[in-house]
Amino acid sequence: MSERYLRGIEIAEQLASDNLDEFLTSRVAELAPDFARMAIEFPFGDLYSRDQLDLRSRELVAIAALAAMNDCGPQLRMHVRAATRLGVEKTEIVEIFMQVAIYSGFPAALNALTSCHDLLTDECPRQAARRVAGQG
Amino acid sequence: MSERYLRGIEIAEQLASDNLDEFLTSRVAELAPDFARMAIEFPFGDLYSRDQLDLRSRELVAIAALAAMNDCGPQLRMHVRAATRLGVEKTEIVEIFMQVAIYSGFPAALNALTSCHDLLTDECPRQAARRVAGQG
Amino acid sequence: MSERYLRGIEIAEQLASDNLDEFLTSRVAELAPDFARMAIEFPFGDLYSRDQLDLRSRELVAIAALAAMNDCGPQLRMHVRAATRLGVEKTEIVEIFMQVAIYSGFPAALNALTSCHDLLTDECPRQAARRVAGQG
Amino acid sequence: MSERYLRGIEIAEQLASDNLDEFLTSRVAELAPDFARMAIEFPFGDLYSRDQLDLRSRELVAIAALAAMNDCGPQLRMHVRAATRLGVEKTEIVEIFMQVAIYSGFPAALNALTSCHDLLTDECPRQAARRVAGQG
Amino acid sequence: MSERYLRGIEIAEQLASDNLDEFLTSRVAELAPDFARMAIEFPFGDLYSRDQLDLRSRELVAIAALAAMNDCGPQLRMHVRAATRLGVEKTEIVEIFMQVAIYSGFPAALNALTSCHDLLTDECPRQAARRVAGQG
Amino acid sequence: MSERYLRGIEIAEQLASDNLDEFLTSRVAELAPDFARMAIEFPFGDLYSRDQLDLRSRELVAIAALAAMNDCGPQLRMHVRAATRLGVEKTEIVEIFMQVAIYSGFPAALNALTSCHDLLTDECPRQAARRVAGQG
Numbered sequence: 001m002s003e004r005y006l007r008g009i010e011i012a013e014q015l016a017s018d019n020l021d022e023f024l025t026s027r028v029a030e031l032a033p034d035f036a037r038m039a040i041e042f043p044f045g046d047l048y049s050r051d052q053l054d055l056r057s058r059e060l061v062a063i064a065a066l067a068a069m070n071d072c073g074p075q076l077r078m079h080v081r082a083a084t085r086l087g088v089e090k091t092e093i094v095e096i097f098m099q100v101a102i103y104s105g106f107p108a109a110l111n112a113l114t115s116c117h118d119l120l121t122d123e124c125p126r127q128a129a130r131r132v133a134g135q136g
Numbered sequence: 137m138s139e140r141y142l143r144g145i146e147i148a149e150q151l152a153s154d155n156l157d158e159f160l161t162s163r164v165a166e167l168a169p170d171f172a173r174m175a176i177e178f179p180f181g182d183l184y185s186r187d188q189l190d191l192r193s194r195e196l197v198a199i200a201a202l203a204a205m206n207d208c209g210p211q212l213r214m215h216v217r218a219a220t221r222l223g224v225e226k227t228e229i230v231e232i233f234m235q236v237a238i239y240s241g242f243p244a245a246l247n248a249l250t251s252c253h254d255l256l257t258d259e260c261p262r263q264a265a266r267r268v269a270g271q272g
Numbered sequence: 273m274s275e276r277y278l279r280g281i282e283i284a285e286q287l288a289s290d291n292l293d294e295f296l297t298s299r300v301a302e303l304a305p306d307f308a309r310m311a312i313e314f315p316f317g318d319l320y321s322r323d324q325l326d327l328r329s330r331e332l333v334a335i336a337a338l339a340a341m342n343d344c345g346p347q348l349r350m351h352v353r354a355a356t357r358l359g360v361e362k363t364e365i366v367e368i369f370m371q372v373a374i375y376s377g378f379p380a381a382l383n384a385l386t387s388c389h390d391l392l393t394d395e396c397p398r399q400a401a402r403r404v405a406g407q408g
Numbered sequence: 409m410s411e412r413y414l415r416g417i418e419i420a421e422q423l424a425s426d427n428l429d430e431f432l433t434s435r436v437a438e439l440a441p442d443f444a445r446m447a448i449e450f451p452f453g454d455l456y457s458r459d460q461l462d463l464r465s466r467e468l469v470a471i472a473a474l475a476a477m478n479d480c481g482p483q484l485r486m487h488v489r490a491a492t493r494l495g496v497e498k499t500e501i502v503e504i505f506m507q508v509a510i511y512s513g514f515p516a517a518l519n520a521l522t523s524c525h526d527l528l529t530d531e532c533p534r535q536a537a538r539r540v541a542g543q544g
Numbered sequence: 545m546s547e548r549y550l551r552g553i554e555i556a557e558q559l560a561s562d563n564l565d566e567f568l569t570s571r572v573a574e575l576a577p578d579f580a581r582m583a584i585e586f587p588f589g590d591l592y593s594r595d596q597l598d599l600r601s602r603e604l605v606a607i608a609a610l611a612a613m614n615d616c617g618p619q620l621r622m623h624v625r626a627a628t629r630l631g632v633e634k635t636e637i638v639e640i641f642m643q644v645a646i647y648s649g650f651p652a653a654l655n656a657l658t659s660c661h662d663l664l665t666d667e668c669p670r671q672a673a674r675r676v677a678g679q680g
Numbered sequence: 681m682s683e684r685y686l687r688g689i690e691i692a693e694q695l696a697s698d699n700l701d702e703f704l705t706s707r708v709a710e711l712a713p714d715f716a717r718m719a720i721e722f723p724f725g726d727l728y729s730r731d732q733l734d735l736r737s738r739e740l741v742a743i744a745a746l747a748a749m750n751d752c753g754p755q756l757r758m759h760v761r762a763a764t765r766l767g768v769e770k771t772e773i774v775e776i777f778m779q780v781a782i783y784s785g786f787p788a789a790l791n792a793l794t795s796c797h798d799l800l801t802d803e804c805p806r807q808a809a810r811r812v813a814g815q816g
Contacts, residue, residue: 031665034641035657039650042722052231057196061232064197064649065204065239066651070343071614073348073650075239095188096197098307102179103201103211105337106514107347113300113307121303124201164521167529170322171506171521175514178314202515206751207478211515234715242719243651243746243755249708249715257711315510324503329468333504336469337476337511342615346554347511367460370579374451375473375483377785379610379619385572385579393575396521436793439801442594443778443793447786450586474787479750483787587782596775604737605744605776609783612745619783639732640741646723647745647755
């Protein structure tokens with residue numbers, strides 16, 4: 001294992017330990033193990049490990065970039081969790097999504113809010129489950 | 137003039153006084169004066185004026201979002217200047233552009249670096265002029 | 273409530289009364305109530321309320337823009353319904369989606385047709401349900 | 409020459425006779441003559457020639473789609489000219505660009521206004537030339 | 545039926561006979577039969593039928609273009625199947641998705657790998673079903 | 681210098697020796713030397729150096745991806761040159777741009793043809809210069 005990989009894993013673990021395990025044992029990682037390695041090495045080992053920008057700022061950048069691209073998949077959710085772990089307030093993340101409407105329009109902002117709703121609300125999971133079941 | 141507009145102008149001036157004058161007297165503002173007003177009211181009067189996110193974070197968000205969308209026009213340049221005024225280091229902005237390569241690829245990052253090169257370098261304008269004239 | 277909001281709600285109700293209630297009581301609106309308000313104020317209160325373009329033309333613009341961006345989420349569906357309410361023929365909306373293939377390619381057009389299929393067909397809901405259940 | 413081509417040329421001429429000549433004798437048409445033919449046949453011969461949507465609506469669709477995609481090249485300008493020829497008011501086109509900010513953000517709208525400014529203003533060309541020369 | 549359609553059908557059948565039937569009898573084809581015809585005529589009848597590029601290269605182009613646009617819908621899956629039928633190795637397709645990360649970033653590449661996972665793995669369907677059921 | 685960098689430089693030189701020198705001594709490389717290094721290491725050192733896809737196919741992928749994203753900047757031109765050096769015919773590259781119209785629409789295809797026109801035509805540079813000077 002390259003030094004870049006080890007450095008990357010260390011940061012990725014700090015940011016998103018649960019998501020990391022999930023990713024590393026995912027079927028995509030099984031299908032393209034070299035790419036799973038590169039997806040640790042380049043983003044986290046090469047870039048996130050640099051001192052020029054602190055981790056908190058990096059997570060704001062990740063969230064803003066992904067929301068602006070209207071990419072509301074697992075990557076956005078992973079970075080929302082990571083930002084929360086680093087102490088970014090949920091209200092700040094909601095605010096970033098709102099601000100993104102300026103640059104990429106309302107649909108991108110609304111899609112981001114919808115797709116990360118459960119990560120940004122303080123409703124407990126049981127309440128959420130009830131609501132979905134129509135009993136809330 | 138609406139309260140939103142006045143609140144927006146105050147913030148926009150703080151961020152980018154030169155660019156603001158340029159924008160408000162531009163031919164686009166002449167062609168669509170109501171839109172020029174809305175472009176102050178909504179982004180700055182409604183969103184930037186909120187306390188939920190500090191101005192520095194808002195500029196990181198703006199720069200990341202615009203670079204990720206591969207939009208390297210006057211908006212990106214305006215926000216790079218605004219971020220610099222707020223004390224964001226040039227090395228931090230370069231780093232944001234580098235990080236954006238993770239989410240939108242190398243061309244978007246290289247285009248952002250190219251388009252804002254003169255705002256991010258410490259070379260004095262005279263040197264730059266010489267270089268362009270082939271005497272550098 | 274601001275005048276812009278009241279003006280916006282009036283237009284939004286005219287365009288999409290069902291969708292509007294759904295939106296205003298949605299979990300996203302609960303999570304980011306200020307953004308839900310802005311999503312009425314700016315699009316409907318500030319822009320749709322202007323005389324420079326009639327409502328029918330505005331709905332053609334909304335449908336064309338969203339389909340061209342390959343954004344086939346709730347926004348596109350909302351505007352397809354609104355256009356229908358304003359008297360735009362279903363065949364016209366199908367034709368807009370077809371025309372969008374010129375500017376953004378066949379996948380965007382096919383995705384729009386797929387995602388709004390049920391709103392554009394004249395098949396009654398019961399038939400549709402049967403078909404999905406494999407009895408059609 | 410196919411029937412589709414002849415049908416397409418007829419419509420394209422009606423929409424944009426100057427731009428058409430320019431396009432058909434352009435270096436791109438010289439490099440890829442078959443594609444220049446297809447760019448008449450498919451958009452104009454196959455789609456614009458259909459009765460399901462009138463020409464005015466088709467031009468609103470074209471302008472909205474291209475502006476929303478933040479594509480402000482020759483295609484957008486061609487369709488702005490075509491719309492004007494069909495009687496769409498310049499104020500309506502400005503309004504479409506403004507509305508596009510809802511779906512794709514302010515930069516796309518501002519870029520469209522900037523790129524088509526000369527086609528949408530009533531300033532005479534001499535005034536424009538003077539202004540650019542700094543004498544305006 | 546036009547000659548272009550017949551020529552297109554012949555190629556489309558060669559590439560993706562199963563998907564073709566599915567497409568031609570789909571509800572979208574029912575809703576917009578003329579567009580379903582055009583979606584054969586233009587891509588396959590006009591372009592794929594030309595000698596200037598061999599079919600294998602065309603499928604590499606299709607897969608790269610769709611993955612780069614982060615469009616992971618039925619079109620991408622159809623072309624992955626077509627490429628496989630033409631003898632493109634699954635490892636080559638995985639590699640194309642990996643390479644696309646250079647131009648459009650890691651999320652687009654990961655989304656493509658996720659969305660076509662079942663077409664690119666050699667796991668038999670029964671194993672896959674078990675795994676999904678949590679017994680794998 | 682890392683092994684990845686040396687491996688990357690070797691491939692990049694083979695593909696585009698002129699463009700490479702230009703890039704490595706560019707002002708962007710001066711501003712962000714670490715990113716210039718990464719732009720060799722990751723694309724060429726990590727990905728292009730792998731055996732899973734031959735260089736010719738990799739260049740088809742690069743050209744298709746960049747054209748589909750409507751990115752007609754220096755990256756597209758670099759890869760058009762590289763493909764030509766590897767023996768891809770100019771007519772094949774023109775054909776790729778044409779095919780991209782299927783997936784991303786006519787404007788993207790026309791923009792790619794326009795932006796790379798001089799690299800794809802057989803007109804000698806002197807003729808081109810004359811033509812631009814209006815004497816052609």
